[in-house]
Amino acid sequence: MDLFEYQGKQFFASYGMPVSPGEAVTTVDDAVAAAERLGTPVMVKAQVHTGGRGKAGGVKFAADIDAVRTHAANILGLDIRGHIVENLWIEKASDIAEEYYVSFTLDRSAKKHLGMLSAEGGVEIEAVAEENPDAIAKIWVDPVGGLTEDQCRQWVLAANLNPDVTDQTVELLLNLYEAYTAGDADLVEINPLIVTPEGRVHVLDAKVTLDGNAGFRHDLAPFDATQPRDEREAAAHAKGLQYVGLEGTVGVIANGAGLAMSTVDVVNQVGGKPANFLDIGGGANADVMAGALEVINNDPDVQSIFINIFGGITRGEEVANGIIEAMNRVDIASPIVIRLDGTNADEGRALLKPHLSDRLMMAPTMLEAAREAVALAEGAAS
């Protein structure tokens, strides 16, 4: 789960890293009040779960209170890559002498943690990697041994940072690694990590992605509450379903993540547009199926529904009964096409047969079911 910049900074601060004082606000008046408390000049920064804030006009320097008022009014409500700004971070402005880049993430190929450090911060690291890869010092850290101070010092030296701040940087990076591991982050990134004219190393931006699986070790509720989610995703999330909202008209329900992904692919392959990815998990009982149908049914864009179930340990009869019962419970607006295969598929299909109509159809293969669902969606749209 992605944190806002200010949440990331609070997370870093809790691991002893130097960040600027600031306040999170949601209105212009609160922005002004925060700036008065902090003292100008301040930065007015849009809090959104996407990059490119600066270019979109979402980060502004405010020399005085009037400027705070103007910038806050302009930035609140701004659309940054489809994200509407609702939160601002008002932060005491810093003078910058140098800008560095640092991050830790998992290298899935090496199965070790990868640290990247560069004296060329403040710009997109992808651009640095492309144009001047030697400017990035990389370190692979064994998750068992962790990052030692000696290793860390070698790494800092390899990055050719200002030698005057080596000790401070080493201390900060050890804390950053601790935040990454003990805090169960998938990604920690500081860009830029700055050196002030007085020679202080300081966190100026924070990008943190926490591992949602580590909720048993940490209180993730405050971060969960600020995740960007459309209404459909929120409804599915509440029912414990794995749902990703897409843009199309064919509602998709499948059991298993791989099969759900494959179903989305097949709908696209036959020229349709899936409305969603929805994995109902291994079983397919009436409760789960009814919940899934409710979520799909509440999506106004859906014109047809494709239920794709492969029975493994769950038998075809159980799946069929689940679908029939769910249809009795939910008043479904769109026609449904079912593909049922796997264990006892024939028995399951036989149970469904008396219920078939122009609202509930069955197709023998994934491909044929997809074609039918897409044709229904297009017929409804025209």
Place this chain on the structure above:
Amino acid sequence: MSIFVDENTKVVYQGLTGSQGRYYGMLNRDYGTQVVAGTNPKKAGTDVEGVPIFATVADAVEATGANVSCVFIPAAGVRSAVLEAAEGGVELIVVITEGVPMHDEAYFYNKLKADYPGVRLLGPNCPGLISPGKANIGITAGHIAKEGGPVGIVSRSGTLTYQALYELKQKDIGCTTCVGIGGDPVPGTSFIDCLAAFEDDPETEAVMMIGEIGGSAEEEAAEFIAANVSKPVVAYIAGLTAPPGKKMGHAGAIVSGGKGTAQAKMDALAAAGVRIGQSPSEAGDIMAEVVAGL
């Protein structure tokens, strides 16, 4: 022949006294798997439908000769369960549990590599593995698989694996071993480990590989196939039309920064001589052609 597990495999279930562990443990036993023990420190000395419960994996190994552990422990306990199994002396640890934190996975993967290099880890978040007719360990429906060969299967996805087994059975094609490596960021066993084992297994004559978006495991497998695999390989990759930045169910299934796309994986595999199915059934059809030509 089969890879990793066969009729002589003896399995201890960590979490056999829990609802999931008991359900699948008993299904595995009904299939014919030698389910010899369970563990639960609070219930040592009791049994689950005749299967004795021990306090630790080490005790179970000593008393029963178990050489494989299957883990159904909740995510919070997986890290210590895996280390306990390695310490206890099994050769293979199969972790079915999903939702294990990435840092725990990275830790025990590297801990095993360093301190227990002879121990193989499969998963976490995997369906397990089945050598049809010999042993079924995990949550695969055993009856959808046909015994014998000549096809070996390795897959990152659960349901698509079952579908592959089922389609092959419908076409009267048997499977030597089917390994679900799971959809997490740090899988204990990789495509490459399985491809190498299938290449060395005389009874396996062709390999079906099912991948999905995210990471670069399929690309690495393609390189390995080009250099080391003489047997025909057929592949299917899920997620061709998945939007970037969205996790598709599995923690590891995400296209980020333009990396890990299905197209890149298909291109890499095709360049290595692997035949690609555009859908799971097309992959099944291609495999039927390959088997007919063996």
